[in-house]
Amino acid sequence: MICDDAIFMRTMVGDILQQAGFEIVGEAETGVQAVEKYRQLRPDLVTMDIVMPDMGGIDAVREITKFDPQAKVLMCSAMGQQALVVEAIQAGAKDFVVKPFQPSRVLEAVQRVLG
Amino acid sequence: MDTARYAELFLTESQDNLSAINHALLELERRPTAREPVGALFRAVHTVKGMSATMGYSVIADLSHELETLLDLVRRGDRDVDASLMDTLFGAADTLERAIELSVAGRADDLDVAETLTALRAASKSSRTPDAEPPAAPAPRSRKKRAAKSAATGSALTVVVALEPDTPMMGVRAYLAIERAKTLGAIVHTSPDVGALAADGFDGTITIALETSAGDDEIDRVMRSAGSIATVRVSRPGGAPGRVAASPPNGNGSEARRPSAGTASELAPARQHRHIRIDLQRLDTLMNLIGELVITRGRLQQLAAILNDPSLTETVTQASRLVADLQDGIMTSRMVPMWQVFDRFPRVVRDAARALGKQVDFVVEGQEIELDRSLLDEIGDPVVHLLRNAIDHGLETPDERRRAGKPPTGRLSLTAARDRSAVVIRVTDDGKGIDRDRVLARAHEMGLIESGRGDLTDDEVVRLIARPGFSTAREVTDLSGRGVGIDAVHTRVRALGGTVDIRSTKGTGTSITVRLPVTLAIVRALLARVGDETYAIPMTHVNETAHLELNTIRQVKGRDVLVLRNDVLPLLHLRDVVRLPKRDAGGGQVVVLEVADRRAGMVVDELTGQQEIVIKPFDAVKDGLSVFSGATILGDGVPALILDVSSLL
Secondary structure, three states, rough: EEEEOOOOHHHHHHHHHHHHOOOOOEEOOOOOHHHHHHHOOOOOEEEEOOOOOOOOOOHHHHHHHOOOOOOOEEEOOOOOHHHHHHHHHHOOOOOEEEEEEEEEEEEHHHHHHHO | OOOOHEEEEEEHHHHHHHHHHHHHHHHHHHHHOOHHHHHHHHHHHHHHHHHHHHHHHHHHEEEEEEHHHHHHHHOOOOOOHHHHHHHHHHHHHHHHHHHHHEEEEEEEOOOOOOHHHHHHHHHHHHOOOOOOOOOOOOOOOOHHHHHHHHHOOOOOEEEEEOOOOOOOOHHHHHHHHHHHOOOOOOOOOOOOHHHOOOOOOOOOEEEEEEEEEEEEOHHHHHHHOOEEEEEEEEEEEOOOOOHHHOOOOOOOOOOOOOOOOOOOOOHHHOOOOOOOOHHHHHHHHHHHHHHHHHHHHHHHHHHHHOOOOOHHHHHHHHHHHHHHHHHHHHHHOEEEEOOOHOOHHHHHHHHHHHHOOOOOEEEEEEOOEEHHHHHHHHHHHHHHHHHHHHHHHHHOOOOHHHHHOOOOOOEEEEEEEEEEEEEEEEEEEEOOOOOOOHHEEEEEHOOOOOOOOHHHHHHHHHHOOOOOOOOOOOOOOOOOOOOOOOHHHHHHHHHOOOOOEEEEEEEEEEEEEEEEEEOHHHHHHEEEEOOOEEEEEEEHHHEEEOOOOOHHHEEEEEEEEEEEEOOEEEEEEHHOOOOOOOOOOOEEEEEEEEOOOOOEEEEEEEEEEEEEEEEEEOOOOOOOOOOOOEEEEEOOEEEEEOOOOHHHH
C-alpha cells in the first residue's frame, strides 16, 4: 500500500514496486485514509510519506502500529527531515528511504523490511 | 522529483539557516579568533548546500559550496579573520539570501552571482596554505570522557558499525542501527551520542557498547538489517576488560573526522516540545471564523436577554464560555516570540552604523515576549525604521561624541516587554536627542505652528515630529529621512491599534516607545452612543467612566475642562468629533481616556455596554478620517466605527 498526497510520488513508487513484481493493493492520500485502508487491506508493506494533509505520516504510523504491532512501514522522507524520520522510527516505522528516490535503494529497503 | 512540494520547506529551513549565518557572522566580527562562530557558519552553510542540491537549485549550491570552501580554510586556521574577509562573508550571505528567494520563486536567472563567487574564490586563494588538503582537525570530543564512560561498561562488548559512504541521511541510518542493536540487548553507551548524529561532523562510524548474549553472526545479521551498512566489527572484552572499548572507535589511525558539532539536538529522542508546522493561512481562517463566532455570540446574548428564558440564558452563557476558551486557544496558537523578527536587527544595525561611520553597541532584550503572528509581521518595518533613525539622526559620530564628552561608541537598545494586554517595544539611544529649535523652525516653515511659539511644552514639540511628512534631516541619506519620518511609524502603529510615545532630552538621547495590543483582530471595547450612532472605544484606552454632572465642567481659557476629584482634564465631546450638532439637554456620560500619560474626558450621550469586537480592516487613516482606526460589526449586526483614541488626545 502506498501513502502519499502527491499523485506523482504514488505513481513513481508504484512503478518501482510493480516492476519488481510487487502488487499494489491500495493507495492513500492522507494519514486518516492510510489508517483506515490498513485496517481493511492488511497489506504486507506500507510506504508512508511524512507530510500529508489531515493526519501526517508519523501519526499514521503510530495508529497503524497500535492496531498491528507487526505492521511493516517504510517511511519516504525528503532531505532535511531527519528529525521527523527519527520520530517516525520511534513511532514504529521499520526503515526509511530518502527522496529523490533511487529505485535500487527503495527496493533494498523494501527487502530489508520484508525480511 | 516533485520539487514544488518541498520548495516551501526548503525556504523555511533556509531562512532559519540564513538567520544562523548572520548571527554567527556578527559574533565572528566581534570575536575574530573565536572558533564556535566559524563552526556554526560552516554547519549552516553546509545544510543549505545539501538542501539546495537536492532541490536542484544550482546557483545556491554553487554559492554555498564556495562559501563552505572558504569557511573550511578559516576553520582550519589557514585564513585569518580580518575586515576584508568579513566584508566578503557578509556580502556572500546577502547574495545567498537573494539566491534562495529567487530560486524558490523560479527566477534564479535574475541574479548574477559571478562577482560573489569570484570574491569568495579570491578570499580562499589568499589563504596561507593554498594547496592544503583538507585533513580536518580531529574531533574535539573529550577522549577522557569517553574512556571514563566505557570503563563503566564492564562486560559489554563493542560493536563498531560503519555506514556506506554515500548513505543518505547518515545520522538517521545510524539511529536506526542503534534501534536494531536494542533488539539484541541493553545499550550501555554509544559514540557519538545519539544527539550528535545529525551533526555534519558525523563520519558514518558508530561505536555501540552493548550488553548482549547474542553471537557475532546474529549481531552482524541484525545490524545489517538497518541497511546501508558497510562493515560490522564486534570486539569482546577479553583478557583486558574495558581496554578494547577505550580505543578510538575507528581505530587504525584513520582519524578523518570533521570537528563534531554537538549542538544537533534534533536527533535526540527528547520530546519536551512537540511542534508541527501549520500553514499561516489556516490559522488566519480559524481566526476569521472565531471572529464571526464572537459576533454571533454577541447577537445570541442579546436575543437571550430579550427572550429572558432561563434555560436559553444558561445555554447561551455556557456557549459563550466555550467560545471564549476557543478564542483564547486560537489566539495563543498564533503567538510567536519576538526574536523571529528581532533576529535580523543586529545585522541591520551593523550595516547602518558602518554606512554612516558610527560606532554602535546594540543591545536587544525581551526577545522571548510573544506577539500575534500578524502583528509581528507588521511591526518589523517600523522598528527597522526607528533603529535606522536612531543611528542616522540620534547617535553622533565618534568624533562628535568625544567632543560632547561621551564614549565614542553609542548605545542603542531595543527592548520588548509585556504590560497587561499590551506589548511595549522601546528603542533607546544615547545620542544627541531631538533639537527643539530645529523642530520648531521646521514646524514653522511647514506652517504647522505660528512663529514665536516658544511656549510649547517638550511633549508638544516632540509630537510635531510625528506629523505626516515631518523631517528635519539636513540631508537625505540612504538609510532614512526620505521625507518619511517618525510619522510613517506612527501611522503604521496606529493602524495596528497601538500608540507611539517619544521622549527626548537634548544632548543625552531619545527613547521611542511603541505600545501594541498583544493581538489584532479581537479587542474588548466600550460602546458609546451619540445620536443614533454607536462607536466603539477600545478598553485599553479607557481609564474610567462617570456620570456627567454639569457642575464638574469648568471653562479654562475658553476651553471646557473636566474636574475629576483633584484632577483637571481637558474635555472633548464625541458629538464634536463626529460632527454632530451639540445637544441642548444636559446629562450624558463621560469616559476618561488615557494614552501613555495623557488623559482627557470625552462626553457621550450614553454608554451602552462592553463587548468583544472584531476589528475589520479599514483604511480610515489614509482617507483622512483620522479619528477612526477601524470598523466592526456589533452583536445586533449593525456596523460601528472604532475610535482611534490616540488621535483624540
